[in-house]
Amino acid sequence: MRASDPARLTTSFGGASPRASELLDDPLLAVVGNTPLVPLRRLVARHGGAFELWGKLEATNPSGSVKDRAALAIVRAAIEAGDLGAGRTLVDASSGNTAVAYAMLGARLGFSVTLFVPRNASAERLARLSALGTSVVLTDPGAGTDGAQEEARALAASAPERYFFADQYNNPQNPLAHYRTTGPEIWRQSRRRLTHLVCGVGTGGTITGTARFLKEQEASIQVVGVEPDEPMHALEGLKHLPTARRPSTYDEALVDRTERVATEEAVALRAALARDEGLVVGLSSAAALVASLRVGGRSEGAYVVTVLPDSGGSPGQEPTA
Numbered sequence: 001m002r003a004s005d006p007a008r009l010t011t012s013f014g015g016a017s018p019r020a021s022e023l024l025d026d027p028l029l030a031v032v033g034n035t036p037l038v039p040l041r042r043l044v045a046r047h048g049g050a051f052e053l054w055g056k057l058e059a060t061n062p063s064g065s066v067k068d069r070a071a072l073a074i075v076r077a078a079i080e081a082g083d084l085g086a087g088r089t090l091v092d093a094s095s096g097n098t099a100v101a102y103a104m105l106g107a108r109l110g111f112s113v114t115l116f117v118p119r120n121a122s123a124e125r126l127a128r129l130s131a132l133g134t135s136v137v138l139t140d141p142g143a144g145t146d147g148a149q150e151e152a153r154a155l156a157a158s159a160p161e162r163y164f165f166a167d168q169y170n171n172p173q174n175p176l177a178h179y180r181t182t183g184p185e186i187w188r189q190s191r192r193r194l195t196h197l198v199c200g201v202g203t204g205g206t207i208t209g210t211a212r213f214l215k216e217q218e219a220s221i222q223v224v225g226v227e228p229d230e231p232m233h234a235l236e237g238l239k240h241l242p243t244a245r246r247p248s249t250y251d252e253a254l255v256d257r258t259e260r261v262a263t264e265e266a267v268a269l270r271a272a273l274a275r276d277e278g279l280v281v282g283l284s285s286a287a288a289l290v291a292s293l294r295v296g297g298r299s300e301g302a303y304v305v306t307v308l309p310d311s312g313g314s315p316g317q318e319p320t321a
């Protein structure tokens with residue numbers, strides 16, 4: 001049997017000690033990352049700006065979002081450390097995309113996954129989790145992902161020999177994944193021309209790892225974080241940090257300014273983007289684009305790169321906060 005045969009992955013993972021190198025042999029997991037950086041010229045022209053805007057299209061990852069990067073790094077490190085194997089169940093909290101990424105990895109590699117998801121996660125996401133064989137515990141939407149995180153932590157602590165708590169809000173592998181992949185990809189794809197990075201903040205893993213790498217290459221690069229303008233919002237994946245617990249995966253020292261975006265602004269921009277550029281993105285991507293247009297509008301000649309985390313939802317079928 002060849003090393004890249006998926007059956008071998010599952011079989012060997014069912015044993016006592018899977019090897020992390022086997023993950024890299026899987027053609028599905030080998031295509032995590034290396035996403036396209038696409039120019040958004042019509043959007044900028046409509047806005048009347050004198051700057052370049054490029055979007056990193058993370059929906060092309062195997063499970064459909066940027067979260068494949070962090071989930072794969074977390075799972076790989078856990079396998080290397082011997083924390084995930086021999087029948088252990090991965091446990092974590094997620095508002096949706098990380099959950100789907102873990103679910104894909106669990107089904108692919110043969111480990112069980114239990115996820116704590118706020119009840120207001122989209123029906124499409126929940127259906128996908130169920131299709132991937134994941135066990136889902138729905139939590140109080142009022143307590144948000146912070147509440148879901150507490151419940152996940154409590155379950156893992158109740159039987160540490162049975163559970164691996166992946167803890168995406170505190171696991172250093174989350175920002176590290178972006179330091180090792182997203183940052184270098186953007187630096188290479190922009191041909192070292194970028195002047196601004198604009199990025200939504202959920203766990204803060206994407207902005208922290210990517211910004212750290214880019215600022216090490218060129219200290220003058222400006223980093224802009226994007227947050228919802230109020231606690232009740234429909235920008236799935238983003239956190240309103242003034243009223244939420246600060247994840248340790250978010251290093252604010254790397255962020256030069258924060259732009260706050262209203263759900264309605266993101267909804268309008270998502271519709272315009274689909275018409276102008278042929279791209280349907282999720283609302284957190286649209287919020288990042290609203291902020292990017294503000295940033296570019298203030299900085300003539302700028303080369304702005306923003307991360308578009310997923311293609312969630314559809315224009316015209318808007319979620320409510």
Ligand SMILES: Cc1ncc(COP(=O)(O)O)c(C=O)c1O
Pocket residue numbers: 065067096097098200201202203204205206207236237238282284285309310312
């Ligand atoms: C749709 C979406 N946008 C943005 C983010 C934020 O990314 P990060 O957690 O790396 O800050 C997430 C995270 O789950 C997400 O699902």
